[in-house]
Amino acid sequence: MEYFRDLYENAPSGYLVLNLDGCILSANSPFLSLTGLSKGQETGLNFRTFLTSAGAIFYDSQILQPLLLSGKRDEIALDLKIGNRRIPILANFSLVYESTEPTQIRVIVFNASDRRLFEKELLRSRKEAEQLSEVILHSSDAIVTAKLDGSVRTWNMGAANLFGYAGPEAVGVPLWRLILPEEKLELSHTAMKSLKSGLEFSWEGASRHKNGSEIEVSIKLTPHMEAPGTLVAFSAMIRDVSKQKSAERALLQSEKLASVGRLASSIAHEINNPLAAVTNLLYLIDQQANTPALKQLTETAQEELARVSQITSHTLRFHRQSSNPTDLNLKNLFESVVALYRARLRNSSISTEIRAHAAQLHCHEGELRQIVLNIVGNAIDAMKLGGKLYLRCRQARSAKMDVDGVRLVIADNGTGMDQATMAKIFEPFFTTKGIGGTGLGLWITDDLVQRNGGFIKIRSSVSSTTHGTIVTLFFPGKTVSEKDHGLSY
Numbered sequence: 001m002e003y004f005r006d007l008y009e010n011a012p013s014g015y016l017v018l019n020l021d022g023c024i025l026s027a028n029s030p031f032l033s034l035t036g037l038s039k040g041q042e043t044g045l046n047f048r049t050f051l052t053s054a055g056a057i058f059y060d061s062q063i064l065q066p067l068l069l070s071g072k073r074d075e076i077a078l079d080l081k082i083g084n085r086r087i088p089i090l091a092n093f094s095l096v097y098e099s100t101e102p103t104q105i106r107v108i109v110f111n112a113s114d115r116r117l118f119e120k121e122l123l124r125s126r127k128e129a130e131q132l133s134e135v136i137l138h139s140s141d142a143i144v145t146a147k148l149d150g151s152v153r154t155w156n157m158g159a160a161n162l163f164g165y166a167g168p169e170a171v172g173v174p175l176w177r178l179i180l181p182e183e184k185l186e187l188s189h190t191a192m193k194s195l196k197s198g199l200e201f202s203w204e205g206a207s208r209h210k211n212g213s214e215i216e217v218s219i220k221l222t223p224h225m226e227a228p229g230t231l232v233a234f235s236a237m238i239r240d241v242s243k244q245k246s247a248e249r250a251l252l253q254s255e256k257l258a259s260v261g262r263l264a265s266s267i268a269h270e271i272n273n274p275l276a277a278v279t280n281l282l283y284l285i286d287q288q289a290n291t292p293a294l295k296q297l298t299e300t301a302q303e304e305l306a307r308v309s310q311i312t313s314h315t316l317r318f319h320r321q322s323s324n325p326t327d328l329n330l331k332n333l334f335e336s337v338v339a340l341y342r343a344r345l346r347n348s349s350i351s352t353e354i355r356a357h358a359a360q361l362h363c364h365e366g367e368l369r370q371i372v373l374n375i376v377g378n379a380i381d382a383m384k385l386g387g388k389l390y391l392r393c394r395q396a397r398s399a400k401m402d403v404d405g406v407r408l409v410i411a412d413n414g415t416g417m418d419q420a421t422m423a424k425i426f427e428p429f430f431t432t433k434g435i436g437g438t439g440l441g442l443w444i445t446d447d448l449v450q451r452n453g454g455f456i457k458i459r460s461s462v463s464s465t466t467h468g469t470i471v472t473l474f475f476p477g478k479t480v481s482e483k484d485h486g487l488s489y
Contacts, residue, residue, distance in 0.1 A: 144236040159238065217241070350383050453477075
């Protein structure tokens with residue numbers, strides 16, 4: 001009997017006996033210690049007095065009534081009100097019967113302060129995790145987690161928007177197949193080697209959208225390790241850097257152009273003096289020319305020298321317009337350009353065909369001449385083994401601009417250009433001619449065409465049967481028609 005009394009008094013939890021009205025008949029030392037009562041003070045007190053008002057209502061409605069029906073209620077969370085303190089507890093209730101009639105209520109009370117703190121911390125952590133999950137889910141950057149074998153575990157909205165694959169499409173699929181072009185899949189081996197060593201892996205380059213289009217991305221992979229240094233998973237942060245890279249290229253291009261501008265201004269200044277001397281010498285030669293043929297040659301030389309001066313002073317200085325538009329005879333323009341390149345055409349075994357259906361165009365003669373010279377020069381370079389050069393013009397209407405004007409076509413059956421080259425032909429400093437090319441010809445040509453209100457379109461083929469390039473130019477303005485003119489060499 002003494003053993004059970006000691007067990008009752010020194011149990012690791014509070015223990016008390018109530019009558020059916022809730023009055024305390026007895027309580028052990030742990031309960032008295034919990035409530036701050038001395039031995040004997042508890043007798044006659046009602047258990048409800050230790051509860052908050054809401055707790056007392058809950059005791060009557062949700063504990064006592066179900067208890068009388070079932071005989072037992074376990075792990076009920078309550079708060080004991082002890083002075084200004086509140087002590088969270090867990091209580092187990094059970095009935096004591098005499099001749100099948102309930103006579104007493106036994107209550108076991110556990111101090112749940114630590115548990116309540118743990119639950120609050122758990123709820124706080126869960127809420128933070130849910131908030132973090134929402135941030136990751138709706139991030140504009142692609143945030144992906146993957147298993148050790150590389151298959152996708154989670155795929156957020158940023159990844160779906162960046163690569164075009166919805167979450168269900170991506171989960172379970174190897175990450176590398178979703179973010180790397182086929183020709184760069186070997187990069188995955190290098191990445192996994194770094195991750196297994198516990199190192200992050202970063203890479204920038206061209207990725208591929210679901211629709212096949214290229215995206216410039218920055219990828220950072222982070223390993224998830226478990227002791228003792230075992231890779232169990234990894235995460236990927238992927239960002240679209242297309243606009244950033246485009247801005248960087250634009251800045252680099254701007255710096256290059258600024259350097260070219262400074263160099264061009266210096267060259268123009270240095271060349272102008274000898275050009276003036278040569279112009280004076282040609283004038284003196286012209287005065288002494290005693291045959292019509294010699295006089296024609298000196299006049300041609302003076303015209304070309306004047307054009308060189310204009311190119312030096314204006315075109316290299318970003319083509320500032322200083323002359324007024326005039327009526328230009330397009331047939332004569334074609335013929336003069338062909339005459340200027342006559343030696344190169346003959347040496348390369350290139351024949352020419354000129355057809356002019358529009359006689360004149362109101363334009364800036366020097367700039368249009370430079371446009372045609374640049375394009376014809378490129379055509380000749382593309383026909384090193386011989387071929388045919390076509391120069392044609394006619395009145396036309398542009399559906400694109402919805403205006404009347406003249407269309408010039410310069411075509412060759414040279415080597416042609418592939419798609420990769422075609423994508424860059426109007427970029428400054430891009431050239432396929434090696435050290436002999438400046439990469440400025442078509443860039444200048446495109447600028448001159450736009451400044452004269454027109455547009456340029458280029459088609460090219462490297463097929464073994466239909467190789468060559470066709471350059472189409474359109475300029476708005478009034479033209480004067482002539483019947484067809486033909487000229488061949």
